[in-house]
Amino acid sequence: MAFISVVIPLYDEIDNILPLCTALSHALGDADAEVIIVDDGSRDGSAAALDREAEARGARFKVIHLQRNFGQTAAMQAGIDAARGEVIVTLDADLQNDPEDILPLVRHLLEKNLDVVAGWRKDRQDDLLLRRIPSRLANRLICHLTGIYLHDYGCTLKAYRASVIKGVRLYGEMHRFVPAWLSTLTYTDRIVEVPVRHHPRRAGQSKYGITRTLRVLVDLLFVKFFLGYSQRPMHFFGVIGLALSSIGSIMLLYLLVDKFGYGAAISGRPMLIAGVLFFLAGLQFLNTGIVGEMLSRIYHESQDKKTYVVRYTIHLDPPA
Incomplete structure (x- = not known):
């Protein structure tokens, strides 16, 4: 199997750090992989906890500390820039995505010769009114405007071929639209999704709110313009x-x-x-x-x- 880089943006998740690192070690096993956790200016003690885990778990675990909170997209870009793997997997730090799904996504990408394999939280464990219904409406709108038909744009768990994902730069809330961005570099039939597990949040607080939704809608307008007219x-x-x-x-x-x-x-x-x-x-x-x-x-x-x-x-x- 190819060398894998697992990129995890993290902000104020001190209670999830130990179980996250433990789950990653178990899920990756003996695979040729590195774990890059990007601390996005946490203020709750996560930075020190990450340093302790990195020291305890060896060179496979790498930590990048950002100067302040720049946002999930910037943190993800910092991890992608530092990644050395042929395949780059992105993952949330809240343990709602299951690290056990990492290697199956990578194998699917390599065996089917794809460029992106996106996770689909088919059995989503979130609040129906506050998270799931708005997410479904947003996904349909994104699909309609971008022409890339995925069920779950909001799932951070995705596997990318490094040569493709490193060809784009992410800004604003653009981490949601990475498959749409990559459609400018590859064929849409090389972008697929597979069902993945999803768990209720066990610790910490969600960083999502109505203001973030509004920012996503504004970014979506830019994505639509960029995909169709950036060079013309x-x-x-x-x-x-x-x-x-x-x-x-x-x-x-x-x-x-x-x-x-x-x-x-x-x-x-x-x-x-x-x-x-x-x-x-x-x-x-x-x-x-x-x-x-x-x-x-x-x-x-x-x-x-x-x-x-x-x-x-x-x-x-x-x-x-």
């Missing part, structure tokens, strides 16, 4: 601009014919103001599209960003 913003803004400017032009042309053809007064008519506004708004959208195209090109060229990803090569010498 003119296609988005240009279509809107052409539509608005065309409506404005038709209005103004009608008024022009009405004035010079039939001698009608147009100075006080609402259509004149509306036509000018539509026309100017259309020009503004077109200008925004042009600026977006320029920024996109500058970004890719300055960062040496490629618009493609190589899976592997055979007998191909590197360029001189």
Whole structure:
């Protein structure tokens, strides 16, 4: 089996640290793996507890302490950046995901030659009204907007091929949308989900609330735009601009014919103001599209960003 990196973002989970590390050691057994726990600025003593566990359990367990609380997505990105494995598995620290599911997910990914295997909490052990129903509605909305149809976007337990997951950068609350991000780098049929176990939270408190849901919805709008138009913003803004400017032009042309053809007064008519506004708004959208195209090109060229990803090569010498 390939070398595995298990990445776990953690924030204020002191009561779960010992059982988490024990469960991970048991689940991974003799597998060639490392465990990277990212302490996201915990203030409850978790940092010291993690250090003790890392010292006691040897080099397999690694701990990264962030300067302050940057959020789950940033903590996950820090772990992914530090991971050395060919397969990277992400996992929550609250023990609601079962570490025993890690190796089956990895085996499924390798045997089926996939890029992502996402966990599906089919028998979810959460509050029906506060967690499960909002989660189902959010999952359907995400599927509809992204075109990646998974039952459970919110499940952190996922296995990724490292060469693919390291090709994206995560911001905001974007850890939820990783399968959607990866659809820009691989085929959607290489992203699958399998049922995994889910347990009630045994200790600590959930970090999720209504404000987080609102942030996720805002991030979803950005994801939709990025997936469709990140490399062609003119296609988005240009279509809107052409539509608005065309409506404005038709209005103004009608008024022009009405004035010079039939001698009608147009100075006080609402259509004149509306036509000018539509026309100017259309020009503004077109200008925004042009600026977006320029920024996109500058970004890719300055960062040496490629618009493609190589899976592997055979007998191909590197360029001189």
